[in-house]
Amino acid sequence: MRRLRIIKSDFLKASVLAGETPCGMRTFYWPMPGFTRYFAVLVVKYGSIDNKFVPLGGREPIKAPEGIAHFLEHKLFEDRRGDVGERFSVLGSSVNAMTTFDSTTYYFSCTGNFERSLRLLLNFVRKPDFGEAGVEKEKSIIGQEIMMERDNPDWRIFFNMLQAMYVNHPVRIDIAGTPESVAKINRGLLIECHRTFYHPRNMVMVVAGDFSPAKIAAVVESASGGGASVSANIRRIYPDEPLEPGKKSVADRMDVTRPKVLLGFKDRERDYSPEALFRRDIVTAIVLDVLFGRTSRLYNDLYSCGLIDGTFAASHSSYEKGFGYTAMGGDTDKPEALAGAILGGLKRAARRGLNAREFRRKRKKAIGAFLGTFDSPDNSAMLFAHFHMRGANIFDYFKVMERVTLDDANERLRSHLNEDNCVVSQVLPLASKK
Amino acid sequence: MQERHHFRFTSIKAGEGVSAHVLPTRKFKTTTICLIIGRDLDERASHAALLAEVLKRGSAKYPDMRVIAEEMEEMYGASFGCGISRIGGKQTLTMRLTLPNERFLPRRTRLLDRGFNFMQEMLLRPLASHGAFNKDVVKREKANLQARIFSLLNDKMGYAQRRCIEEMCRTERFRFYEYGEVAKVARITPRALFDFYKELLATRPADVFVVGDVDCEKIAERVERMFKGRKPGGYFFAEPEPEPPSRSPRKVMEKQDMEQAKLCMGLRTHTTVRDPDYAAAVMYNGLLGGFSHSRLFRSIREKEALAYDAHSYLENSRGLMIVGVGMEKRNLGKVARVIEAQMDEIRDGKISRDEMNKTRKSVITRLRSSVDSPLQLMHLHYSQMVNGVNICLDEWVKRISAVAAADVKALAGKVAIDTIYVLSPLDGKPKQ
Numbered sequence: 113m114r115r116l117r118i119i120k121s122d123f124l125k126a127s128v129l130a131g132e133t134p135c136g137m138r139t140f141y142w143p144m145p146g147f148t149r150y151f152a153v154l155v156v157k158y159g160s161i162d163n164k165f166v167p168l169g170g171r172e173p174i175k176a177p178e179g180i181a182h183f184l185e186h187k188l189f190e191d192r193r194g195d196v197g198e199r200f201s202v203l204g205s206s207v208n209a210m211t212t213f214d215s216t217t218y219y220f221s222c223t224g225n226f227e228r229s230l231r232l233l234l235n236f237v238r239k240p241d242f243g244e245a246g247v248e249k250e251k252s253i254i255g256q257e258i259m260m261e262r263d264n265p266d267w268r269i270f271f272n273m274l275q276a277m278y279v280n281h282p283v284r285i286d287i288a289g290t291p292e293s294v295a296k297i298n299r300g301l302l303i304e305c306h307r308t309f310y311h312p313r314n315m316v317m318v319v320a321g322d323f324s325p326a327k328i329a330a331v332v333e334s335a336s337g338g339g340a341s342v343s344a345n346i347r348r349i350y351p352d353e354p355l356e357p358g359k360k361s362v363a364d365r366m367d368v369t370r371p372k373v374l375l376g377f378k379d380r381e382r383d384y385s386p387e388a389l390f391r392r393d394i395v396t397a398i399v400l401d402v403l404f405g406r407t408s409r410l411y412n413d414l415y416s417c418g419l420i421d422g423t424f425a426a427s428h429s430s431y432e433k434g435f436g437y438t439a440m441g442g443d444t445d446k447p448e449a450l451a452g453a454i455l456g457g458l459k460r461a462a463r464r465g466l467n468a469r470e471f472r473r474k475r476k477k478a479i480g481a482f483l484g485t486f487d488s489p490d491n492s493a494m495l496f497a498h499f500h501m502r503g504a505n506i507f508d509y510f511k512v513m514e515r516v517t518l519d520d521a522n523e524r525l526r527s528h529l530n531e532d533n534c535v536v537s538q539v540l541p542l543a544s545k546k
Numbered sequence: 547m548q549e550r551h552h553f554r555f556t557s558i559k560a561g562e563g564v565s566a567h568v569l570p571t572r573k574f575k576t577t578t579i580c581l582i583i584g585r586d587l588d589e590r591a592s593h594a595a596l597l598a599e600v601l602k603r604g605s606a607k608y609p610d611m612r613v614i615a616e617e618m619e620e621m622y623g624a625s626f627g628c629g630i631s632r633i634g635g636k637q638t639l640t641m642r643l644t645l646p647n648e649r650f651l652p653r654r655t656r657l658l659d660r661g662f663n664f665m666q667e668m669l670l671r672p673l674a675s676h677g678a679f680n681k682d683v684v685k686r687e688k689a690n691l692q693a694r695i696f697s698l699l700n701d702k703m704g705y706a707q708r709r710c711i712e713e714m715c716r717t718e719r720f721r722f723y724e725y726g727e728v729a730k731v732a733r734i735t736p737r738a739l740f741d742f743y744k745e746l747l748a749t750r751p752a753d754v755f756v757v758g759d760v761d762c763e764k765i766a767e768r769v770e771r772m773f774k775g776r777k778p779g780g781y782f783f784a785e786p787e788p789e790p791p792s793r794s795p796r797k798v799m800e801k802q803d804m805e806q807a808k809l810c811m812g813l814r815t816h817t818t819v820r821d822p823d824y825a826a827a828v829m830y831n832g833l834l835g836g837f838s839h840s841r842l843f844r845s846i847r848e849k850e851a852l853a854y855d856a857h858s859y860l861e862n863s864r865g866l867m868i869v870g871v872g873m874e875k876r877n878l879g880k881v882a883r884v885i886e887a888q889m890d891e892i893r894d895g896k897i898s899r900d901e902m903n904k905t906r907k908s909v910i911t912r913l914r915s916s917v918d919s920p921l922q923l924m925h926l927h928y929s930q931m932v933n934g935v936n937i938c939l940d941e942w943v944k945r946i947s948a949v950a951a952a953d954v955k956a957l958a959g960k961v962a963i964d965t966i967y968v969l970s971p972l973d974g975k976p977k978q
């Protein structure tokens with residue numbers, strides 16, 4: 113067996129063992145004594161935005177229908193014996209999956225039969241076994257999933273924002289695609305995408321629970337197959353995207369009880385190295401916390417005058433594939449006034465700079481918030497896997513955070529959270545109802 | 547390496563109508579404290595819901611959200627919450643505080659004491675004067691609570707389920723929404739809310755749960771100090787209501803401007819957590835729609851491709867089951883027939899060994915998993931306690947394991963469809 117490397121976190125008083133299977137998949141084993149639950153996650157670096165690429169072994173780029181990564185996630189659960197999920201149920205395990213902009217994640221949890229469940233996971237994700245008839249049937253199911261999301265105002269306001277913000281980048285497309293794009297998907301295309309993206313070198317596996325890492329590593333290595341013949345230099349093609357948002361505002365009407373507003377800020381940063389991304393995430397999170405956290409003057413002013421309620425939230429997401437955004441908003445009776453108050457607040461903050469004391473206190477706060485995240489095998493493994501997939505080690509969080517200065521935060525505030533980058537997305541009640 | 551820990555709370559009486567439930571463990575990196583005050587759902591559900599929001603917003607010592615949030619940051623990122631929840635026909639007001647465990651902090655700090663002091667301030671010394679809560683806070687929180695109640699309309703499945711329960715339980719406590727009603731919230735004055743608060747503290751049982759690296763006796767003492775001076779009293783819940791007489795299924799239909807229709811079926815299993823055959827009811831729900839291997843998901847989604855989601859859940863204090871499916875409007879009838887056909891099959895005893903096996907294992911995994919989450923552990927214990935039972939996890943596992951197909955068949959014979967609720971897109975809405 114190959115040797116495992118130890119990655120330690122003094123802060124969490126935890127160690128993770130890192131390995132690589134003969135076929136080239138990176139694996140991490142996180143022993144968590146005392147926990148009853150086992151959790152395993154397999155992340156494939158392939159999401160809704162990867163629909164233009166050069167197929168493995170090919171020369172010419174192809175463009176796959178929108179929503180194909182999500183469709184493939186659904187279909188891998190079908191094999192000739194029926195449904196893969198049922199075989200997890202037989203073991204008492206519960207399996208699920210999700211597709212995001214840049215990843216497809218498969219995971220299961222159980223309290224027994226851990227090794228057998230692990231073999232099952234590695235097997236079904238790596239070997240597509242579905243037929244043509246199942247592909248046709250899946251179109252109806254996904255059609256209903258798309259309709260369900262269209263009835264969800266939070267989903268709608270968010271995708272409207274992305275569509276206004278991005279002119280060309282595929283992040284503007286619904287992860288599940290549209291009924292029309294989904295209709296174009298067939299088995300051949302799905303297999304082509306699987307062959308290209310579900311390459312061991314394009315996947316990461318993390319397992320957590322009360323186990324012996326050496327023993328579990330042996331199971332993973334034997335179940336994950338032999339040597340990888342081709343290197344996984346996947347060529348993904350993304351269109352050029354202007355720095356500015358395509359549209360400054362967008363509004364939609366649906367049967368909601370109260371208007372919703374979401375302000376999105378398009379990220380101009382173009383350094384997508386893992387270090388830059390990791391740092392940008394942390395700096396932006398601190399800026400948002402100082403500006404819109406519960407201790408902030410702005411948040412409390414907006415709350416006291418009734419412009420926001422408990423639904424208000426602000427968050428940042430940056431990805432390595434040419435896009436990133438910060439979004440904030442919630443339910444309000446006066447969407448225009450709220451958007452104006454937020455932009456005004458940001459302008460004032462940019463002029464004055466962030467409060468140094470507040471800035472320092474956010475670090476202290478992060479300790480507890482961070483600790484709590486690692487009180488379950490599920491969260492621990494998920495976070496570790498997603499950070500690793502982007503080339504970062506979640507254990508470095510504190511080291512990176514301690515080095516962030518007030519100047520860094522102010523610089524980020526001024527360059528990113530300004531009106532030039534901003535899109536205002538609204539969902540308003542139907543005209544007939546007020 | 548694997549050793550099964552026994553996760554049982556030690557319950558200690560800590561005053562009149564007050565109990566401390568402590569689970570010492572070093573497994574977690576945090577300590578979780580939950581203070582729960584329970585009451586029977588009634589016309590004043592809106593009062594309790596508003597009270598939770600008002601208490602959360604400030605106390606005499608921590609007068610606004612900003613000061614509260616600063617205190618949380620000073621406690622190394624502790625998190626505080628206060629809100630309403632429900633267990634069957636009961637409404638609970640819960641204050642929760644999660645603290646990082648002291649052994650992970652840079653300096654030795656007595657965080658647990660500080661946490662308890664904070665909770666005591668928030669619950670017992672609210673922002674009030676002359677027998678009334680602060681009127682600005684009450685006014686603002688009334689508006690927010692009303693908006694929240696309204697906003698249920700935005701979550702179509704959530705709304706459909708709520709309406710189904712309302713229609714089904716028109717004469718029972720169960721009909722009350724735990725967040726109250728818009729019109730009733732409007733009528734609450736700062737003084738009436740304060741009276742309600744005083745009455746709640748003086749008459750309702752309080753339960754304080756603590757999970758973490760703590761000492762039982764010390765926690766019990768601290769809790770006792772917190773509630774010192776409570777007078778002896780009832781501190782009981784009302785007796786369970788009798789079930790309404792059975793009747794043929796009622797159909798209710800509503801329309802909204804939306805894309806996808808929702809179908810909710812309200813079933814009565816006539817079996818609660820207090821009954822010896824409750825384990826069979828859990829298995830029945832598991833076979834019908836509790837999991838992705840269950841019949842509803844298999845038949846409606848995988849076989850007929852009529853829906854993305856099809857599920858059911860079982861409620862333990864009244865034995866109600868709600869089935870929920872989202873589908874194209876024109877397939878409503880088809881879906882309803884599939885659901886009834888599946889219920890018929892189980893009632894006829896057409897239950898495979900394979901589905902029994904999968905369901906049993908899935909239920910047991912879910913039960914066992916709860917010991918990895920402080921909040922789930924607390925919920926499991928409390929939800930049984932208010933129903934007057936105290937059955938440990940191992941015993942549940944044993945009971946589930948012992949359920950045979952014949953038991954499920956017998957249980958299925960008791961299940962009746964009570965209400966069929968449909969939320970449908972407007973007529974003339976263009977086809978999907």
